[in-house]
Amino acid sequence: MAEHEMTLFQVGLAAFYIFLFKLTQQTDLCVLTISANRYRAELKDILGFFSNTLPQRMIIDPHWTLDQLFDCTKELCLKSMRHAHFPYQEMGELQGIQTLFLAEPICQAKCSSELVLKPSRSLLDDMVAKFDMTCSIDYNNEIRSITASLNVSTDLFDAKTISTMAYRFQCLLDQVFISVSSFVCNISLLLEHETELLQQVNMNNKFQYQSNLLLLHEQFANRVEEHPQKLAVVLDNQCLTYGELFYFAQLISYHLINACHIQPNDIVPLCVERSLERTIGILATLMSHAIYCPLTPNHPQQRLNGILRQTNAHCILTHDMTANKFESKTVNLSSLIRPNNIDIIDQSLNVPRRDFDEVAYIIFTSGSTGEPKGVQLTHRNLLLTVASYAYNGSILPTDTALQITPCSFDAHVPELLGCLIMGGTSILLHPDGNMQLNYLTSLVERNQASYMHSVPSHLSIICEQLEKDNAFERLVTLRSLCSSGEAMDIRSLNKFRRNTKATIFNLYGPAECTDVSIYKITQDVKQMIEPTCIGRLSPNLVCRILDPYMQTIIPDGHQIGELFVSGPSVFPGYLNRNDLTQCVLINGLSDRTEPYYKTGDLVRLDAYGSLHYVGRKDFMVKLRGQRIELGEIEHIILNASVNVTRCVVIKHQHSKTAHEYLVAYVQTTVMNIESLLQQRCQEQLPSYMVPSIFVLLDKLPLSTNGKIERRLLPQPDAIIEQIVQKRGEQPKTKIEQEVSAL
Template identity: 30%
Template structure:
């Protein structure tokens, strides 16, 4: 929604993007999208273009948070941007041998210098890979390998790197010579830590506003006075000016606080298509007639001529270096149906621990759960009355989902408190000081708060509680949902490595965000056979049963305090491809075959919606583990998977189904079962034509799209899986180091899926290997005739094989009439909310 607004309000005509984003996102009419990862931008004529811009022409428009609820576009001309860039390059003698590690997002104006400043001096930009963008271990590798000399970031980012290096006692740290820090408060002790790692580094504190061409003021940190409460803001940069004025626009004397104004050639041209806001913020000095920008910041002069920054005078805050208007979040909160009032504030004593807290007052005491609002898409009209004891948690959950759709991630609060009324002061204004502070441990206890049970869980939970300043942490609490951020991850990482005496990768903390998942991940890494069975919730005495093989390390023995016992074989032991997503129930099981990516994540919602009385088994492709043979033909897959499902159900009639590539595998399984005298009662093919039709070329294009979409499509299912663990009466069963989550009241993933999830996330190579094998199988396969009944569940936006054939070509491979049902959505979203509800209901009716 925000992106759409920026494109339309900014009158954007052309967009540089990537192929997968170009295809997956919706774009306003009239916009031309260019994919930079294809050859469509190749130059036909290498002759340089004639310069047509002047220094007064617009260089870029960058949007910042707006108090009215809509972001505002800051217009910077070439003169202002070039002035700042030239000043910095001359000040720090930037030359062709310099390299900068570009960590700033492109919608953050620090990236303007990273790109044009360094390239303008003939230097080079070092871009981290997407998976390493938040990983200090990756940063230091790049700094050393590419001889990075320049650092440009908000303080919190380099603090992550410093704490990582100091925590790991690193000896090779590269040779940074200039460290530029801006965008937020600079901790007084940080410069000394930086210079303890890079002895010759010049540390520079820079400041200003987006409305004044990146930076307008700076302070060189040669030595920090231990008595300082904050780092000085500094003095104006070249051709720029800074003033401390009172309400009458008169200069303030030394030590007397006043409002900060910026002048000089760096001033923006104003706000794009917002004359009212421009007039309010860009003013003329009544005496000097100099154009000025009113920053909204407070400061004061120091005796040496430097300025000291004192903070904001309004409700604009800095969160992880991003400037955030609390009013924009409040407006978005009030747009949620049923919310009467909303206030957003911050808590946290330091910039690194600062987080957003949302307070909301509902219009009514009762709440209606409208399914059409949950995921931002219109569905069938269906309401559910929420019981009083569920009300507050439900509202908080939905408010967060609502904001995720409207705001960037850094503007989404981590805490939500639902109040009957907002506290007011004597003059009738909201008294922010009287707003209650969130009690996170209390909130957790009202949901599913399972105390740590093994020694590893206790150690991890203790570290989390210490770092997050919480009284208690449950094993299913998500680190990032209870106040964690990238900087705090580094602290947790260092403490856990020291406590456990084992190396952990930063990315492992991101991909295992709960105490339970991280504990199981550690067990998986350091042992081959671990069996844990736990079924006690908060308030009960835990009982733990752990088996360690002779190969198990002393580390695992010590953390789990095991009692020797041998686990028995299960179908999942014999056939690791068999994932019992929902193994309980008295009805015939439904077996669902994998898509091109080979994983079963897409089926989690579907399995849950079918109900706990319908066993649901996902079949996951082989090849994710090093010792697994990769199957590269549909016939071979079908034969192997038949053996797997017969360990659960020896004889038919069977219920088989699949989506995407799983369609072809399920079809071939039904055909092979028919050959050996077994019956498939329902063969459910979900949205794929047979490859022998004229759609082969289109399928190839579709596969290329899936390849570029694979990882982004998988991560939401991983997150959903972690969230699903947070349920009452959870039983944790782990065999061979691979946990299975089961619940007495809600279907959930089971078997060895977490083992395979972790393998997937740690490296993309197994995923690409499986996809390559599956794609080979897809294009080699030619379906044969099948005498059984086929049921096709297809979307209206199908493969264009033949508009006149609703069966997508399957009718020519069956001797019976193909039963067809339309499902809303398209191929890539029909298994996600809200469309999966329609799919599940249709499937329920078919399996009766």
């Protein structure tokens, strides 16, 4: 204090600013202080109460050192004293000030060689707290000690929380008085038991795995040797045993190597509807030591062509339904998979063995730059993910698994291959089977399926239909239900839990690291389902939850931070995009040699070690389980016409139906452009990325710094109703029909 010529009050106020910043993660803080208000010499000796409440606003730069914060606090206090006589009540009326915190200067310092303090505890004598939080600091001259106290409103905080706050403030003061060269953002409020909790989160659920694990197709070959006559895949009236599936896959692999000259690490796109051929094609690609890349057949041709350019593919695997989508380089699986071709199979294909950490498959996801980006996943990534499924019991070798997930989801790979390399049976739906609910549930019943995966919105529709038909008995054989891609629908899950015996697993994980955490929901009715909970870390993964200044958040279930994940299921990088890879794979966050993946997801960590999903740091969203970069849609719209000057796309949830959909707000002077914009989106984007509504505006609302102010955009619910009323006709789109039905 002497070095900075500061009073104890000024130091305490600076510490209180840090305390509030670390607790609230806000940098713009306003704290009330009490001024003696004897600003004229003749007032000093007059008896009476002159004190005035003085707001002190500080905008903290988290990268300041404590030295810099002390200097700024001292300057703020000196400047504010010039206006200490201005009544606070009038100030509040003029500015509409709303204050939550009070810092009380309980001391007065006299200029002498010895600091003399006269503590005043008038604000702490009352049983009722006058403010949400009051901080007082005393100096005892006799024993030369400083005492800090917090008076906190029990209407806002319970006794345990208040006690914890006091310990945190003590922890902060210890750091403040040790080193004034520390940065404000590096001050930690973590207590000892919280540090231990963070360590336990990263130490739980570890299991040993072999360092020399077999590759994916080698694992499958072992299952073939164990039970060649067991059913591997079933599609309606078609089926293949493990032995048959292996031989057909080997046949296609032989063709890829000898006729198509596929080399190790070549990318082989597969544009095939859900079928036996697709399963054969995936395994054949891996047997050729090439890289599997799914293409969704119903995606726009322009998008498919863009992916082909990125992969530089020598051939494209198709079947009868998709053979005409491409002009050249196609290999029609339907024409090759013939029983009379089995004789030409060479039992010992001369292909060099690949490394366990080489890429096995690539999933293209939405990209903010206007082009999809390829997420590369290795054999290790998938095998360790499948091993964690078995460890947690979500899928087992004895399962008969219903394969629902489309190939546009990254989850279709562990769902299909995971089942096969574990030795289970995969039940395929025909391409349009997902929304044919009677067909889907009948498949579960007929094949006695024990495992199913569904996104929450799809599960909600299934449960509604089964309840309507009183047909939940069709799902009686289900042992495990996995759900991912969206926030859980508690109503549907409780309905499902009441009517089946299945254990529910809520899976969380971006494509870049397969599955990160698992939230297990048992049949125990006492277990309350927490809608935001994404559970505990998957085995052998570690995480860090960091604030914007790369400091660990407080694991109290309230503070929010960005999730960083490291471990064997984290991807090696994006295809041909080292720039993007360097942005998301971060080294140096711990003593681990493996990088951390920067997920962009905001989470909380509760006192029990469970993660809770809060939202996104950027504008990526998920709709019906599909990952969407809104920037990609905006890029398409902006380039659709010279008359479009600005655009912003949001995901909106209807206030009455709770259905989610995309809304595009377009700044344009041309009001008949909607059909053109919709056409351009349909030509270049998958159907789930095409906005349901285009709102044309003369001008989009902007903030003072020129950015689009999303909060001020008109609500789309009212716009839909206006459109329907203005037309004076029957609603056409799905969204219009939902609103009209209300």
